Amino acid sequence: VPPALRYGLAAASVVAAAALTTGPLGHWLIPEEPERFVHGITFLYATAVMSAWLGGRGPGLVAALLAALAVDYFFTPPVYWITLDFDLFLRVAVFALSALLVGWLTARRRGMEAALRHSRDELELRVQERTADLTRSNQQLHAEIAARTRAEKTLREHAQLLDLTHDTVFVRDMNNVITYWNRGAEELYGWKRHEAVGKVSHELLQTVFPAPLDEIALQLIQTERWEGELVHTRRDGTKIVVASRWSLQRDDRRQPTATLETNNDITERKRAEDALVRAQAELAHVTRLTALGELAASIAHEVNQPLAAIVADASACLHWLAADRPPLDSVRASLAAITDDGRRAAEVIARIRALVSRSSIDQQPCDLTGVIWDVLLLVRAELRQHGLFLHTSLATDLPLVMGDRIQLQQVLLNLLLNAADACREVPAERRRLLVRATVERRDDGAWAAVAVADAGIGLGDVDTARLFDAFYTTKSGGLGMGLSISRSIIERHGGRLWATANPDHGATFHFALPALQ
């Protein structure tokens, strides 16, 4: 309320009270004069106090002054006159003090009320804020619960899906303790979920690893994946080979928490593969024997040559020793030559024996230069028979390869005999072969490459895509197994075998093998 109004109302209320008590209404209500005066004084006093109560200290003081004057004017003899005496001063003081006291009480009350209101408002604000916080938290909680419910539902669905797969899936923690075991795992291994969960997987399955477990674990931590073949033991004691894939799971802080292991039973496939390898080795052996059969005459020549030399030298020695003064130097030289020729014949026999004796595969670090010379020793007579000139260009830094020496000899033997065949009908000047060995540096490391180049009839219309197929042959008496077996041998060694047409005449057959790391 504006101050002017408050002061106005205070003054007006005193005037109204004076008018009421001194006017006709006052005379009618209280006809007797002393009582009307007493009530009039009380009424005016009350008006001053009310003004202080309602309007505050200022308006209260104004009302008190006016009320004291009104009392003096209307009710204190001489009436209708203001006497400036001690009574008036005392009355003004009492009225003013009362008004001040009431005003102070009023102000204090209002101050307290305001403080109370302020506190209430503040409290309400805090309550509202807190309520809003709680509402938000509640909403978040609801969202989290909903998300968790969804996640649990998804997890249940995934777990159900994992049960549907034929693959074996299980989860193990970082101590290899199984925490999940799907139906596929139950079927493959024979242990129920409740039996497997809580067990250490490698102990339960008696896992045989292809590498030290520390190395595998390191790779898993570094790349979050690992793949390899494992041997597991089922509940009934039978051993199985599985193709195993591991995936590492991490938490929000990137800490590894679990490993998901998916296994496929490849026991039958491995068995079939092993049988295939054995069958191929047998076939390669038979093919090798066939090739050696074709070479029999040439090989006989290779053995008979040194034997003939031995016979001649030995006879010469006998003749010399029968003389009166034997030429001992000549005898000694001949005996040394006999030793050399004997060794030469023995080497040929040893190489033949190696080629015919074994059908199993024996992978070892292998020197391709040695392989090439072993084969050239056996075929040089055959090549000479066909009037073929053989050239060699062998790198001195050819790296070792991992392989079966006999099978690699067979490949080279096959390529050389094919090359000799291709040169059978061509003019003498084109009857030449080149065996070349080089080192190839590739992104994945060094490779040893061997090429057999001829200037023969070439590939012509031969279907190069089918060249290495089994039973595909361009020779009248050929079986069509040589190149097929050669390619399977080279591929089994992790290498490649291929053919290219030469720019002028003939063809070149190449094979390349990864160098031994």
Added chain:
Amino acid sequence: MSEPISRLISVVDDDASLRRSLRNLLTSVGFRVETFASAEEFLTSAHRQNTGCLVLDLRMAGMNGLELLRYLATSASGTPVVILTAHGTDEARQQCLQAGAVAFLSKPFQADALLDAISTALER
């Protein structure tokens, strides 16, 4: 065994070891010996004309033994030829004898058989 006589024996064989050992054997019984690594080398040699007997291998690069034998027969050189081969097949034997070889010996051979064959050839 034949008596040693000083006639020139030429040996054509592409195997160095055999050329050396045949030289030893033939010189040990008194022959003069010249050796050649190929038919072409023999044909271009000055010793071709005074060769009393030619000991010839069959399987060689370039001109082979049978081709040289036939060439000598057509050129009427009159040099007797003893074939000494590691490929002693019946077919080869027949071909060589038909082409005029005086003897056909398979490697490995008996030394006496070779010396006898050479002696016989020289006597012709």
